[in-house]
Amino acid sequence: MFDIPNPLIYAVDDDPDDCVLLQQVFSSRHSDCQLRCLDDGSQLLIWLTHRLDGRLPDLILLDLHMPVLNGFDVLRLLKQDDVFSRIPIVVISSSDHDNDLKRCEELGGVAFITKSGSYRQLAKLLDDLRYQLLD
Known part of the structure; x- marks a missing residue:
């Protein structure tokens, strides 16, 4: 489905439940993707x-509110950074503040997804996102 063979995606989120939900979505709907969950921004760096x-990575899914x-x-x-700035970053956050x-748009985020905790809604958003960013 991706033009990139076996796309590598980093999910950066301090909530283990959110990472489990992402892993479920990717394993069932986007099994050609490699998903790596990282606990916080410092681990990502x-x-x-x-x-x-x-x-x-070909894409970074980034939570906003994390420690460290x-x-x-x-x-x-x-x-x-000249190299890292080429990686598309999608913010996935529980925040719904305008x-x-x-601020995410100003800092270079390519999309903003509000977390719902729903498998179905997250799966739909990630399906749409995949075709927009990585195909």
Whole structure:
């Protein structure tokens, strides 16, 4: 389905339940994707900097409100880097504040998804997102 063979996607979220939900969606609907869940922004920077998967991800799904390094700071840092700035970043957050959406757009996020906790809704949003960003 993707033009990229076996796309690598990093999901950065401190909530293990959200990562489990993402893993369920990807394993059932997008099994050709490799999904790696990371706990926070600082862990993401380590994986990116050291290329621990042997390559950069094709997409980053990023939560906003995390300990250590939040999503806003991650967006700002990645978009300032010549290499990392090419990776599309989609913010997936429980926040529904217009200011958060606007700030994410200003910092270079390509999309903003409000978490619902619903498998069906998340699956639909990720299906749409996949075809928009990675096909």
